[in-house]
Amino acid sequence: MARNPERRTALVDAAIEVLADEGARGLTFRAVDARAGVPVGTSSNYFTNRDDLFMQAAARITVRVTPDPARVEKAMRPAPSRELVTDLMRWLVQRMEDDRTGYLAMLELRLEATRRPALRDRLTQSVRANVDESARFHREAGLPGDADAFLVLYLAMTGLLLEHFTLPALLAGPEGGSGAESTVDRLVELVVTRVVPPS
Known part of the structure; x- marks a missing residue:
């Protein structure tokens, strides 16, 4: 797993935007990469699967509010x-x-x-x-x-x-x-x- 914390935060924030705009079904690694403006495949280096992405998004929202x-x-x-x-x-x-x-x-x-x-x-x-x-x-x-x-x-x-x-x-x-x-x-x-x- 990649260890750049700033990149991870940016990806989770992008995931939150995807969730808000497209719903849970739209939350894919490819959608997160596109929203974050990073190369395809970047998210999969930071999150083990979609469940991990959901969990990270939930934790990040708590921090943000x-x-x-x-x-x-x-x-x-x-x-x-x-x-x-x-x-x-x-x-x-x-x-x-x-x-x-x-x-x-x-x-x-x-x-x-x-x-x-x-x-x-x-x-x-x-x-x-x-x-x-x-x-x-x-x-x-x-x-x-x-x-x-x-x-x-x-x-x-x-x-x-x-x-x-x-x-x-x-x-x-x-x-x-x-x-x-x-x-x-x-x-x-x-x-x-x-x-x-x-x-």
């Missing part, structure tokens, strides 16, 4: 409150929008995981670890809401993000709406207000 600790520290300066939770959820939406390709690729990986037990196990472990870490952060930061409130907030935000990125017109309601951003912003506030108790 993990916030910078310095920004987290800055975001957490205000006193714990429902308003702070709302701001954090808005920031979550913004981070996903900033890496829309990564978010869509992760959706493709989740669908592919229904057909690949090893990928399902790996994604389950990874997502569970992220949820557990977020729950710990919520608790230790003194944010309002118990463990059940956190879980409902997680599930509600997961659904909101799914609709926002796949069927955004649905969130605007039957009459349409002006500005997807303002609609999502309002829905984030609604979710937090209904789920998280006042400080």
